[in-house]
Amino acid sequence: MSKFFSLKFDRLIPYVPGEQPKDMSRFIKLNTNESPFSPSPKAQKYAAEAIEKTMLYSDPECCKLRAALADRYGVGAENVICGNGSDDILNFAFSAFCDGKTPAVFADITYGFYKVFAEYNRVPYRIIPLKDDFTIDPADYYNAKGTVFIANPNAPTGIALSVEEIEKIIQNNPDNIVVIDEAYVDFGARSCVPLTKKYGNLIVTQTFSKSRSLAGARLGFAIANKELITDLNTVRNSTNPYNVNSVTQAAGIGSLEDQEYTNENCKKIIETRQKTEEELKKLGFVLTNSYANFIFASHPGKSGEAIYKELKEKGVLIRHFDAPRIKDYNRITVGTDGQMKALIDDLRCIL
Amino acid sequence: MSKFFSLKFDRLIPYVPGEQPKDMSRFIKLNTNESPFSPSPKAQKYAAEAIEKTMLYSDPECCKLRAALADRYGVGAENVICGNGSDDILNFAFSAFCDGKTPAVFADITYGFYKVFAEYNRVPYRIIPLKDDFTIDPADYYNAKGTVFIANPNAPTGIALSVEEIEKIIQNNPDNIVVIDEAYVDFGARSCVPLTKKYGNLIVTQTFSKSRSLAGARLGFAIANKELITDLNTVRNSTNPYNVNSVTQAAGIGSLEDQEYTNENCKKIIETRQKTEEELKKLGFVLTNSYANFIFASHPGKSGEAIYKELKEKGVLIRHFDAPRIKDYNRITVGTDGQMKALIDDLRCIL
Structure with missing residues (x-):
C-alpha cells in the first residue's frame, strides 16, 4: 500500500480468484467452475x-x-x-x-x-x-x-x-x-x-x-x-x-x-455430476445436493485441505476454502467424464 | 430512477458517450476519435x-x-x-x-x-x-x-x-x-x-x-x-x-x-491532421494547436452548433459540446485523407 491510498479502504481485502496455474497443461483444472466445452x-x-x-x-x-x-x-x-x-x-x-x-x-x-x-x-x-x-x-x-x-x-x-x-x-x-x-x-x-x-x-x-x-x-x-x-x-x-x-x-x-448447444452441454454436465456423485459417495464422501456445475464434498477420513493438497500434487486442481464452517469441504468443478474419472482414480489412491 | 436508488447519487449525471448511430453506413464518423485503420x-x-x-x-x-x-x-x-x-x-x-x-x-x-x-x-x-x-x-x-x-x-x-x-x-x-x-x-x-x-x-x-x-x-x-x-x-x-x-x-x-504498424498509422494521422488544418484555416476556421487525432475548431461566421447540425445532415458526424466556454467549437476526429476531403467539401458548401 502506498502512503497515498485512501484511508477509507483501510479494511478492504480484495477478492481472491481461484488459482490460474501458469502451466495449465500440467493440471486437470476443476477449481474455477469453467465449462469443459468450447464456446458454441x-x-x-x-x-x-x-x-x-x-x-x-x-x-x-x-x-x-x-x-x-x-x-x-x-x-x-x-x-x-x-x-x-x-x-x-x-x-x-x-x-x-x-x-x-x-x-x-x-x-x-x-x-x-x-x-x-x-x-x-x-x-x-x-x-x-x-x-x-x-x-x-x-x-x-x-x-x-x-x-x-x-x-x-x-x-x-x-x-x-x-x-x-x-x-x-x-x-x-x-x-x-x-x-x-x-x-x-x-x-x-x-x-x-x-x-x-x-x-x-x-x-x-x-x-x-x-x-x-x-x-x-x-x-x-x-x-x-x-x-x-x-x-x-x-x-x-x-x-x-x-x-x-x-x-x-x-x-x-x-x-x-446456438441455444441447443448450451442445452446439450448442460445435460452432459448434469449427467456427469450425477455419475461423479455416486462414485464419490462410494468412496465415503459426504455431499450437498448440488444443482450447479460443481460438487461440494467432504470426507470423514481426511481433512479438506489435505485432499486439496494431495490432489494438486497429482495434477488435479480443486478449490479449497478456509472459512471455519466449510474448511472440511472442497468445491470440485464438474468437467468431462474423462476428467472426473481421473479425479476419482486419484482420490481412490489418496484415501 | 426507482424508489430504491441510493440517495447518495441524487446529484449524479452519467457520462454521455459520443453518438453511435444505428445506421453507421450512412455517416462519415468523426465524432469519437476512433482510428480509421483496422487493428494490426x-x-x-x-x-x-x-x-x-x-x-x-x-x-x-x-x-x-x-x-x-x-x-x-x-x-x-x-x-x-x-x-x-x-x-x-x-x-x-x-x-x-x-x-x-x-x-x-x-x-x-x-x-x-x-x-x-x-x-x-x-x-x-x-x-x-x-x-x-x-x-x-x-x-x-x-x-x-x-x-x-x-x-x-x-x-x-x-x-x-x-x-x-x-x-x-x-x-x-x-x-x-x-x-x-x-x-x-x-x-x-x-x-x-x-x-x-x-x-x-x-x-x-x-x-x-x-x-x-x-x-x-x-x-x-x-x-x-x-x-x-x-x-x-x-x-x-x-x-x-x-x-x-x-x-x-x-x-x-x-x-x-506490430509496433511499426501503429507508428505508420500515427504518422498518417499527423500528416492528415496538418493537411486538414491548412484547409480549415483557408475556410476561416480558428484552431487550437492539436497534438491529438482530432482538431478543435471554431468559425467566426457560424455557431459551433449550426456547423455540427448541418454537417450531420450531410452525413458527417463530429462532436459538439455545449459547455459555455467551448460551445463555438467542434471536435473533429482525424480520419483518412478521403474522409477529411469529404468533410472539407461539405464545410465549403455549408459556409
Whole structure:
C-alpha cells in the first residue's frame, strides 16, 4: 500500500480468484467452475467476424445483444443490462441499492465476492448464517431491512431454493430489493426471471461464464423492471459505458442463437455430476445436493485441505476454502467424464 | 430512477458517450476519435486464436500482456496494470486516491468523465480554469492539495504540455498524486512514462483505443511505481479481477508486436491532421494547436452548433459540446485523407 491510498479502504481485502496455474497443461483444472466445452460454433464465428471492426467503439447500449437476451428470456430489451461479467453488475447493485441506511444482506456461506463488494462500496452488511445442513431458511430473509443478495443455486454449496421459496422472500420484502444471482442456474435449478415481470423489487443476474462456455469473454447480464435497470445503467454510465467489448457482444449473440448447444452441454454436465456423485459417495464422501456445475464434498477420513493438497500434487486442481464452517469441504468443478474419472482414480489412491 | 436508488447519487449525471448511430453506413464518423485503420494484423490474428479458449477465464493478472507492455515502455511488469479501457483505471484512481480529505483537481475544459468519476466516487473536486487561449498554466497545479488529473494532450483542445512542464507539476506536488492521462499522446506529444521511474507520485494512463485501433476491444493501462500499482490493483480486485477478457489480452499483445504498424498509422494521422488544418484555416476556421487525432475548431461566421447540425445532415458526424466556454467549437476526429476531403467539401458548401 502506498502512503497515498485512501484511508477509507483501510479494511478492504480484495477478492481472491481461484488459482490460474501458469502451466495449465500440467493440471486437470476443476477449481474455477469453467465449462469443459468450447464456446458454441456461432459464438466463435461471430466473435471472429467482430475482430476486424474493433477500431470502432463497441455499442455502449449493447442493443443487438440485449434484444437477443430479451427474446431468449421473454422480457423487453429495456429490462436487460449487460456487464463485463455478472460481477460487474453485482458491484453496480451494491453501489446503487445499498448505503448507510440500506445494508446488504447475505448468507455467511455464499459467493465470497459479496462481502468484498460491500466493503469496497463501504456499505454495512448483515450476514445470515445458513442452517446446519447448509440450506437457506427463506423466512430468515423476510423483512430484511436491506438489499438481499442470494446466489441460487448457492456457491459453493450448490444447494438451490425453489422459485416458490424465492417468491415468498420477494413478497415479504416490498420495501427492499432482492437480487438473485443465477450464475449456476442452468445446471438443474429453476430461474426466477419470469418473476421479474411480476415484482418491481427483483433483480436476476446471470452469466455466460458457466453454461455458455464464455468465462474468458466476460459477459453477464441482469433482468429486472425498467426503473431498476435505469438505476444500474446510471452506475454503469458513470464508470464505464463501454463495459462490454464488441467481440464479446458478438460472441454472446452467437451463443444465444446456438441455444441447443448450451442445452446439450448442460445435460452432459448434469449427467456427469450425477455419475461423479455416486462414485464419490462410494468412496465415503459426504455431499450437498448440488444443482450447479460443481460438487461440494467432504470426507470423514481426511481433512479438506489435505485432499486439496494431495490432489494438486497429482495434477488435479480443486478449490479449497478456509472459512471455519466449510474448511472440511472442497468445491470440485464438474468437467468431462474423462476428467472426473481421473479425479476419482486419484482420490481412490489418496484415501 | 426507482424508489430504491441510493440517495447518495441524487446529484449524479452519467457520462454521455459520443453518438453511435444505428445506421453507421450512412455517416462519415468523426465524432469519437476512433482510428480509421483496422487493428494490426497480429492483433487480429492473436485475438482470433484466443476465441476458442474463452471457456476458460482470462488471466486476471494479464501476465503476458503486462510483460509485453513493460518491454515496450521500458519498465517492470510490476509497474503496469491493465484495464477495461483507460476509463476503468481512471475510475480506480479517483476511488483509490481521492476522498473527503483529498479532492480531485482538474481543468474546467478537459475529458468530461473526470467530473463524473468524482461525482460517482463522491469525492470533492476543485476545478482549475484553462487560460483564455485554452492552455494550462502549470503553476496553477503546484501544491494542488489534491489528486491532479491532467489529460495530455488535453481533450477536446488537443493542446499538450511539455514533459518538462509536467515534471515541474510533479515536483511541486510531493504530497499529491499526479495522474497524466495520455490517451492521445501517440499523435505528436511526448510521453511522461519515463518520469514514472523517477517519481513515486506519478501515474500515467494510456489506451489502445486511439493509436492502436482497438477502441471496441476495450484495453487501457497505467504505469507507475509498484506501490501505486498495488493500490490500483486493490480496487480492481475488489470490483472485477477479470476486467480484461482473454481475446482483448491477446489483441493487445499482437498490437505491441506490430509496433511499426501503429507508428505508420500515427504518422498518417499527423500528416492528415496538418493537411486538414491548412484547409480549415483557408475556410476561416480558428484552431487550437492539436497534438491529438482530432482538431478543435471554431468559425467566426457560424455557431459551433449550426456547423455540427448541418454537417450531420450531410452525413458527417463530429462532436459538439455545449459547455459555455467551448460551445463555438467542434471536435473533429482525424480520419483518412478521403474522409477529411469529404468533410472539407461539405464545410465549403455549408459556409
